[in-house]
Amino acid sequence: MAVHKKEEFSTKEQSLAAFAKAISHPARIAILSVLAKRNQCICGEIVEVLPLAQSTVSQHLKELKNAGLIDGETDGPRSCYCINWKAFEKFNTDFNSLFEKLKEANAKCC
Amino acid sequence: MAVHKKEEFSTKEQSLAAFAKAISHPARIAILSVLAKRNQCICGEIVEVLPLAQSTVSQHLKELKNAGLIDGETDGPRSCYCINWKAFEKFNTDFNSLFEKLKEANAKCC
DNA sequence: TTTATTTATCGTTTTTTTACGATTAATCTA
DNA sequence: TAGATTAATCGTAAAAAAACGATAAATAAA
Numbered sequence: 204m205a206v207h208k209k210e211e212f213s214t215k216e217q218s219l220a221a222f223a224k225a226i227s228h229p230a231r232i233a234i235l236s237v238l239a240k241r242n243q244c245i246c247g248e249i250v251e252v253l254p255l256a257q258s259t260v261s262q263h264l265k266e267l268k269n270a271g272l273i274d275g276e277t278d279g280p281r282s283c284y285c286i287n288w289k290a291f292e293k294f295n296t297d298f299n300s301l302f303e304k305l306k307e308a309n310a311k312c313c
Numbered sequence: 314m315a316v317h318k319k320e321e322f323s324t325k326e327q328s329l330a331a332f333a334k335a336i337s338h339p340a341r342i343a344i345l346s347v348l349a350k351r352n353q354c355i356c357g358e359i360v361e362v363l364p365l366a367q368s369t370v371s372q373h374l375k376e377l378k379n380a381g382l383i384d385g386e387t388d389g390p391r392s393c394y395c396i397n398w399k400a401f402e403k404f405n406t407d408f409n410s411l412f413e414k415l416k417e418a419n420a421k422c423c
Numbered sequence: 424t425t426t427a428t429t430t431a432t433c434g435t436t437t438t439t440t441t442a443c444g445a446t447t448a449a450t451c452t453a
Numbered sequence: 454t455a456g457a458t459t460a461a462t463c464g465t466a467a468a469a470a471a472a473c474g475a476t477a478a479a480t481a482a483a
């Protein structure tokens with residue numbers, strides 16, 4: 204029970220799911236949105252904007268970074284983050300390659 | 314602690330996150346992929362293809378349905394499912410409206 | 424050099440997710 | 454009508470996620 208079976212799916216399925224998981228929380232969407240608007244941002248600015256504790260924001264940033272959606276480098280005592288647009292392009296491509304083509308071919312349900 | 318704060322984010326952030334959450338598991342990506350290829354499908358066919366128990370697949374189907382990504386109707390003792398493409402279009406639109414425009418405006422990080 | 428600022432990490436708690444077997448409900452078929 | 458099929462639901466257990474405060478580490482400023 205509760206043994207995770209994610210490994211038993213295809214690489215593409217896993218990587219799409221991993222990207223989706225990274226953006227599956229409104230706080231992380233909000234972080235990405237701020238980064239998109241400002242190009243780059245230090246952690247403190249993000250903390251100011253979100254209704255979450257600093258440690259929680261740091262945790263979300265870490266997840267986004269681990270998933271490859273953002274890049275970050277330290278700048279003195281601060282950390283500067285920005286979006287990794289390539290990851291987004293890859294997601295778009297993979298996502299569309301799974302679904303987009305098939306849209307028009309399909310009629311309604313059952 | 315561990316009080317969820319999702320409600321404190323914008324509607325758009327929440328709805329994007331909810332869609333992403335729905336596709337944040339490889340099993341659910343796999344289900345959608347099968348549905349996209351076959352247009353429609355009964356539950357049993359999906360169970361056959363996935364490395365998961367019937368009850369688990371049913372649970373994933375329920376999540377996809379609750380999130381509005383698929384439609385399903387019962388057909389005798391079977392259940393027939395198909396993709397709700399409108400939900401996908403909405404996601405694409407919202408997703409792009411948050412990020413797409415900003416891509417070219419942005420240079421590299423920090 | 425001491426103090427302040429900034430952010431990551433640690434430890435913890437609560438909630439949610441994932442997964443399964445067993446059971447139930449509904450509908451076919453013999 | 455009795456038995457078989459199909460799928461949803463229930464109960465449960467283990468794992469992961471979300472959130473926070475406290476602390477540590479690194480750098481800047483006084």
